[in-house]
Amino acid sequence: MTADVAIVPASLEVGQVVDGFRLEAVAHRGGMATLWNVGRVESPATDEAALPLLMKVPRLRGGDDPTAIVGFEVEQMIMPTLSGPHVPRYVARGDFTRLPYIVMERIEGRSLLERFDAAPLPVDEVAQLGAKVATALHDLHRQRVVHLDVKPSNVMLRRGADGSDGEAVLIDFGLSRHDLLPDLLEEEFELPMGTSPYMSPEQVRFVRSDPRSDLFSTGVMLYHLTTGKRPFGAPSSARGLRRRLYREPTAPRTLRADCPPWLQEVILRCLEVRPERRYQTAAQLAFDLQHPDQVVLGERASRAGSGSTLDVVKRWFVSLRDNEEVEGGAGGQSARSPIVLAAIDIDGADPALLESERDAALRLLDTEAGARLACVTVMRVNRIGMDELVDADGTPRHLKLLIALRHWARPLQQALAASANVDRDSAARVTFHVIEAVDPASAIVDYARRNQIDHIVMGARSSGRLRRHLGSVSARVVAESDCTVTVVRAPASSG
């Protein structure tokens, strides 16, 4: 059989019309593809009419370049399955037998690559950018796709209404893998696929099914933004690539003294050689980057230099254990390590309800090995006027609630610590938050959305009098939130 060689017209020109799209200008000419700004000759009836469009046309050099061909095939297969704000909207594709292309939404904004020129960046900005990327990745993983080529030039930042950076948008799915579609790249190549500075250790060893690979790449970007340097350089040989299997990166705080320990903890956790020692989901990484004060500092936070000989041996030894295909792939992994939100009315609920809520939370954590629990209580503030933020005895209300919340969660933490397989990261599984809000229901819904919460546990009512006055908070959370909600009741008193 002869190779199917795509027929590509010698050149595309401004003004040319391809399948109803007029080529307006070259937006970018890259090594693998040319990007054209295009417009529809006839505007469609749908809401897509106002969408600025981009046409990606691969540069194919006949049949001698399988990477480009298969990569574009993969992108044409995966992009139509994706949706949401963190990917460019897919519009149309052109077949290889005539002219291969993908028409998609043109993202108005800038490439994350621009910010790398300015690295090292302020810590706040590093955390903010990292959280945006992790949030976008979680959305992708939930759609059962592992990106596998996360790097600065593959992340765009949408321009917000006020000109500031909006959410992160992931682009270029040429190396990606969808859990439920054939992996066309798996059989094709003998070399690891990816971009060398960002490739995870398991990608170096041809494993293409682990969403935590994308978290490693995100760790490389966070490291670079923090220190101005890449943790593993930019190796060009297979041997160079394999160094990340046994060589610990220099600790970020060694390169930048004002890098806070929590950020070093987060970065080095992303860069762990074994995926199960990293964050288990992108949502968990986004959560830590948004709540630095809640990051539990372990040994990684205080690491210095580039690791002793013993560390090299340890990392190498750890990396030697078999890397297996990930059960369930992208979708499975993010579903298995959920973030549970316990929304506790610590001030108003009666003890029996508090106990039921704790039991419900514990059952959820018990069945989900990688689950995390965020304990939240809402401190109600008035819409108008000054609030009494300090109690009669002088203790800030905020602090009082936090102490009560920690006390409520103590039995939970003890149960977690007693269960088998406690590793050093399990302490980070429970976090505490007091939110000030006028409206508890919308505060809980917002919080859940911002932090990619998978499951909310909350009580059915605060107290009869309040409920009559305010309406049911839980009913509104059930109605308005995007995730699963368990509404807990205290057992009815018998009699």
Added chain:
Amino acid sequence: MKLALIADLHANREALSAVLAHAATQGADRHAFLGDYVGYGADPGWVVERVREHVAAGALAVRGNHDDAVTAGPQPSMVADARAVIAWTRARLDAAQLAFLAALPLTHVEGETLLVHANAWAPAEWAYLEGRSEAARSLLATDRRFTFCGHVHVPMLYHLSGTGKAGEFRPAPGIAIPLSSQRRWLAIPGSAGQPRDGNPAACYAIFDSEAQALTFHRVPYDHAAAAAKVRAAGLPERVAERLGGDR
């Protein structure tokens, strides 16, 4: 056009009814039957009659090894259970039904598609597609882009790239898989009448030629009723057991 691909029906009335009803809800406007209408199951007459009706109405059908054995005698390679059912089955088909089976072609080519029961390189020898090397052999034996076949009772999708690399994929049900024009594809929808992957639900697939996409389906049906009929007919117990999900 949405083409329903239905293979290895094996005289299972309950399974075929469920598959045809499901395909109707999915908007299938044509059917391709990939062989083995009889053998194992208790309702050979009913199943052959349905396939005949569909063929009269424009459906496509090719001959399988069990259909061949019922009309021309069992192949030497046939397993004991299958062999035992052949004579029983033959006695339950009328002359017109036997003639219909005997007249079915081994292969059918239409546009970019090849339909064949076992494989493309030697359709009358009934060799199984056990893995990607056999799949590649079959794909290289035809110049059609799509090969749809049965014989192996487990749903499977193979593909062959322009550079000659073969890949394989265990499909999940209900997911439309785009079949890129850059490679050749060989799909086994799995068995409607006797699935062998531990899941008793009936298998079939729908190929959407407009979207160039293939969707595998699993249809739950009353397999206990089908197994009870097998037992009542005095057919081998192993055949009945298999319908419940035994491999």
